[in-house]
Amino acid sequence: MSSHHIVRDDQEPAVLIDKVDESLFSILFSLLEWSPIVIASEQTYEKLLSLDVKIDVIFYQNDKDTIHQNMERQNEFFELVHYHENLLETVLQWLAKQKHFALNFITDTLDGVSQKLLKEQVYINTLVVFADGFKYILNRKSPYEKWIPKGVELVVDSAIQDAENTALLEERRYKVINDGVIKVYHNDQLVIGEKMNVPYDRK
Template identity: 35%
Template sequence: MSSHHFVKEQQEPAVFILNADEIHFDQVSPLLEWVPTVLVAEQALDQVLSWGIKIDVILGSESFQKENIQLLEEQYPVRFLNSTPENALEEGLQYLLASKHYAAHLIGIPHLQALDLQDKIQLMDLTLLDGDWKYYPVKEGDFKKWFAKSTIHIHAKEGLPVEVINENGKLILPITYATFLEVPEGITEIKASGIFWIGEQIR
């Protein structure tokens, strides 16, 4: 038996797939290495089933559950959770908190929805995968990281002033709809008075 069977289930970040249209399996595969809890919303289910991975929770409407009752056997032990496409994110996060999961990768969520998660990121560690971009929140307003020479995306409430310090110097800019920033190789420090999200391209 491989060692990961001994990992306490909730210690691994859950993987919550809301939409798989622009997601490739090779983006998700590394997140599954330690057998996390996997939640899938009904609109992503066909795609995820084609990947052949084990699903723990399927979020869907009552009619969807009735039409797909065979999944309870095929994916045993799996459970259905009542939701609509509109509230699947909220229902899934509530389920994770209730089952004491305090970290999750949210797959296929538009990064614009990140700002709707402000109350949740005080309770959980969340990352978002939106197409080729991975986003993570900075809760304390001060962030320092080594980057390769690349473009990053800073996402926050419109107008929030952000201070950026790296070898290019010091820059203060207000956040706009799409604040993309070229960063040099090395340490970049970013400070703001509120929560902001950093997006990095992963492909």
């Protein structure tokens, strides 16, 4: 199928959903409010259908015919894209071909292989990953600056030069000392995660 039917003019970040459960519903539906391109994996498309989420693209490895049959419920255009091994890598390449350069990714864990891939790829400018209870951001320009409340835990994927307004908890894990701006100095290539949905430390 031709993919030009699903390209959006407003370039809201596409949403790739490789995990969906109740703990992630609030994140998912807040992202969907902006009518992005919705990309499902073979593992999540049926759950998304049950939630009445309109799916634009499904990346699959097997059971193409079964997916087609199940997707008849949607009764709207969608595209099927096959991938061999790495879902995230294939999606990033597909988005680049669509000239779409922003992605929100919902998954269960962000492993070292995926973090390395995010840093090395050059297709996507804006990348946010929701995984492990953290919101991860790819930051290419040092320092990374953001206002964050006191007590929020941060995790970085590699050694950094300095981190203002933070205390080191253990290797690559930090805690925000005071309400305010943090600054993380790095070598212009960093994946940084901010713990979500935790009670802030007001002591």
